[in-house]
Amino acid sequence: MEIVVLLKQVPDTESMISIADDGVSIKKEDIKWIMNPYDELAVEEGLQIKEAQGGTVTILSMGPQKAIEAIRTALAMGADKGVHINDPATEGSDALATAKILSAALKEIPYDLIIAGHRAVDEDNYQVAAAVAEFLGIPQVSMVVKTELGDGKIKCHRTFEGGSVVVEAALPAMITTQRGLNEPRYASLPGIMKAKKKPVDVKTAADLDVDPASVGTANRKVKIKTLRFPPERQAVQMIEGESPAEIAAQLVKVLHEETKII
Amino acid sequence: MAQGVFVITEQRDGEFRKVSFEAVSEGRRVADGLSTDLTAAVLGSGIEGIAGELGKYGADKVVAADDQSLADYTTDAYTNVLAGLIKSLDPAVIILGATMQGKDLAGRLAARLDAGVAMDCVAVKLEDGQLTYTRPMFGGKVLADVEIEGTPQIVAIRPNVMTITEKSKDCATEKPAIQVGDVKTAILEKIMDTGDKVELTEADIVVSGGRGTGGDFAAVEELAAALGAAVGASRSAVDEGWRPHSDQVGQTGKVVSPTMYVACGISGAIQHLAGMSTSKYIVAINKDPEAPIFSKADFGIVGDLFDMVPAIAEEIKKIKA
Numbered sequence A: 001m002e003i004v005v006l007l008k009q010v011p012d013t014e015s016m017i018s019i020a021d022d023g024v025s026i027k028k029e030d031i032k033w034i035m036n037p038y039d040e041l042a043v044e045e046g047l048q049i050k051e052a053q054g055g056t057v058t059i060l061s062m063g064p065q066k067a068i069e070a071i072r073t074a075l076a077m078g079a080d081k082g083v084h085i086n087d088p089a090t091e092g093s094d095a096l097a098t099a100k101i102l103s104a105a106l107k108e109i110p111y112d113l114i115i116a117g118h119r120a121v122d123e124d125n126y127q128v129a130a131a132v133a134e135f136l137g138i139p140q141v142s143m144v145v146k147t148e149l150g151d152g153k154i155k156c157h158r159t160f161e162g163g164s165v166v167v168e169a170a171l172p173a174m175i176t177t178q179r180g181l182n183e184p185r186y187a188s189l190p191g192i193m194k195a196k197k198k199p200v201d202v203k204t205a206a207d208l209d210v211d212p213a214s215v216g217t218a219n220r221k222v223k224i225k226t227l228r229f230p231p232e233r234q235a236v237q238m239i240e241g242e243s244p245a246e247i248a249a250q251l252v253k254v255l256h257e258e259t260k261i262i
Numbered sequence B: 001m002a003q004g005v006f007v008i009t010e011q012r013d014g015e016f017r018k019v020s021f022e023a024v025s026e027g028r029r030v031a032d033g034l035s036t037d038l039t040a041a042v043l044g045s046g047i048e049g050i051a052g053e054l055g056k057y058g059a060d061k062v063v064a065a066d067d068q069s070l071a072d073y074t075t076d077a078y079t080n081v082l083a084g085l086i087k088s089l090d091p092a093v094i095i096l097g098a099t100m101q102g103k104d105l106a107g108r109l110a111a112r113l114d115a116g117v118a119m120d121c122v123a124v125k126l127e128d129g130q131l132t133y134t135r136p137m138f139g140g141k142v143l144a145d146v147e148i149e150g151t152p153q154i155v156a157i158r159p160n161v162m163t164i165t166e167k168s169k170d171c172a173t174e175k176p177a178i179q180v181g182d183v184k185t186a187i188l189e190k191i192m193d194t195g196d197k198v199e200l201t202e203a204d205i206v207v208s209g210g211r212g213t214g215g216d217f218a219a220v221e222e223l224a225a226a227l228g229a230a231v232g233a234s235r236s237a238v239d240e241g242w243r244p245h246s247d248q249v250g251q252t253g254k255v256v257s258p259t260m261y262v263a264c265g266i267s268g269a270i271q272h273l274a275g276m277s278t279s280k281y282i283v284a285i286n287k288d289p290e291a292p293i294f295s296k297a298d299f300g301i302v303g304d305l306f307d308m309v310p311a312i313a314e315e316i317k318k319i320k321a
C-alpha cells in the first residue's frame, strides 16, 4: 500500500497572533510552529495502515524552509520519506492554488491512499484535500473516524451532524481526518535519530511544471483585504448573591431581561 | 456574463436543515443588493414536495434534483449534479452552509469550477457592487475580510449566524435533467442518532461541561434539557472518556455559534474558545475566579457547578412552567 500524507506546518494553537504591518498577513517571527493537529492524525493513520498491510508512507508538504521540521517529525514518527515543496513563489497561495501544486507533485508520487487533515488550523480553509482529490480525479471521504481496507477499496466511518455513515470508496482515494480516528504516537528517540537519515526531496514550482504566475500571494483568487481582531466583548457581568438559588434567580432574570433568550 | 445567486440547500430525510433557510435568506439579501435573481437548489430523493418551502425565504426559483442516487449525500454524485446545474445557470455567487456536507462539497466544486471559496463566513457585505466576506482564521483569533476574484464566487456560511428572514415569493419548482455521472463511492450504512437530541452546530443554546464536572454530566444534562439546549464538552471531558468525540467543542472539534453558550467547569483554554467565541452570549460557571473563561464571558458565576447548575435549571423550569 502506497500511502501519501499531506502535511502542513501551522502556528502552535497556543500562539498569540499579531497582524503584520501590511494589514493582510500575520507576523511570523515570534511564533512557535507545529504540525497541523489534524495532519498528526493523518500520519498516525498512515503508519497504522502500513503496519497492518505493509507499504510506504510518504509525507508531502508545501511550505517554507522551516516546514522541514514538521516533515522530520513525521519521519521520526515512522514515515519513510518526504517531499518538500519549498519555493518562495508558492508562499501565500490560497487553497485552490495549494491544491494545484500538491496535485502536480502527486503526479510523480505513487499512491493508493492519500490522507489529509480535515482542516489546517491556520487559515481554516477546509478545502485543500477535496480540491486535490478533484484534480486527481479520485474519490474523497472526509472527516473519517475509522477505516477498514480490503479488496481495492476503503471502508470509512464518517460522522455528520446527527448521525454517521459507512462509506466505501474505490482506491486510489483521499480521506481526511478528524479527532476520534486514532491517538497519534510521539516520536521516539531512536525514531528521531533515524529520521535524520531518511530522504526528503526538495522541489520548486518549476520542477513540478507549475506556472509561478498562477500561485503565491499575488495570484490568490481569495484576496485578503484586511485582517483585524474580533470585536472585544463587554466586560463580564458577574452575578453574585447569598445562595445558589439567589444567584440562579438573578442570572435567569438578567438573561430574560437583557438577552431575551429565556 | 455570470449573474444571479445560486443557493445550495441541505435536506436530510425530507427535512431542510436550518442552515438552508439561513443560506436562502442571505442569498435573497445579496440578490436584492445586486438586483438579480435567486435560484435555490435541493438535491435528494422524493424531495419535490418540500422544494416549494424555499420560496418562503425569497427564492425566485427552485431547482429540485430528485433522484434515487441522491438520497444520501455522496461527494461525487452531488458535485456532478451541482456542477451541471451551475454550468447551465452560470451564477455569479454560490451560497451554501459550512456544514460537514458543505465543507466537503465546497472544495471539490471549487476545483471543478475553478472558483474561489470564502469558507465559514460570519458576515457578507455588499458595497458598490463588490461583495466582501468576513471569515474567522487561526481559530477565530483574527477576522479576515476577503474578496473573491472571478466568478462564480463560492460562499460557505457558518451555521446559526445569518438571520432567517421570511420574504414570500411566487416560486416555481423546476425539475431539470441531471447528470449523476461517474460515482466511485457508495453508502453502505447510515446510522441516525436516536432520540430528539438537539444538534450541537444548530442549537440555539449549548450547555457544555469540562473537567470541572469530574465526569458527572447529570447537572449539565438537566440544565440543557430545561433550556432545550444541546450538550457540548471540552476536549478534556472527551479525553477522559466522559463524552463522545462528536460532543467536543473547539479547534479540534466542532465550531458552534449559538445565541447562548453556557460553560460549566471549563477553564477557557484558547483551543476551546476557538470553537465557541462567535456565540452571541457566553455564560461561565467556574469555581476559580481567575479562570480565563471569565475574560471572554458576558455573564459569570463564581461557584461550584454542582450547586449552581441545578439551581439554574430549577429557576428555568419555574419560569417556563
Ligand SMILES: Cc1cc2nc3c(=O)[nH]c(=O)nc-3n(C[C@H](O)[C@H](O)[C@H](O)COP(=O)(O)OP(=O)(O)OC[C@H]3O[C@@H](n4cnc5c(N)ncnc54)[C@H](O)[C@@H]3O)c2cc1C
Pocket (backbone or CB within 6 Å): A013, A037, B209, B210, B211, B212, B213, B233, B234, B235, B236, B237, B248, B249, B250, B251, B252, B253, B254, B264, B265, B266, B267, B268, B269, B270, B271, B272, B275, B285, B286, B287, B288, B291, B303, B304, B305, B306
Ligand atoms: C492542539 C490542541 C488542540 C486542542 N483542541 C481542543 C478543543 O478542540 N477543545 C477543547 O476544549 N480543548 C482543546 N485542547 C485542550 C485545551 O488546551 C485544554 O486543555 C482544555 O480545553 C481544558 O479543558 P477543561 O477546561 O475542561 O479543563 P481544565 O482546564 O482542567 O479546567 C477545568 C475547570 O473547571 C473548574 N472547576 C473544577 N471543579 C469545578 C466545580 N466543581 N465547579 C465549577 N468549576 C470547577 C476549574 O476551576 C477549571 O477552570 C486542545 C489542545 C491542543 C494542544
Ligand SMILES: Nc1ncnc2c1ncn2[C@@H]1O[C@H](COP(=O)(O)O)[C@@H](O)[C@H]1O
Pocket (backbone or CB within 6 Å): A005, A006, A007, A008, A036, A038, A039, A042, A060, A061, A062, A063, A095, A098, A102, A115, A116, A117, A118, A119, A120, A121, A123, A124, A125, A126, A127, A128, A129
Ligand atoms: N501547504 C500544504 N502542504 C501539504 N498539505 C497541505 C497544505 N495545505 C493544506 N494541506 C492539507 O490539506 C488539509 C486541509 O487544509 P486546508 O484546506 O488549508 O484547511 C491539511 O490538513 C493538509 O493535510
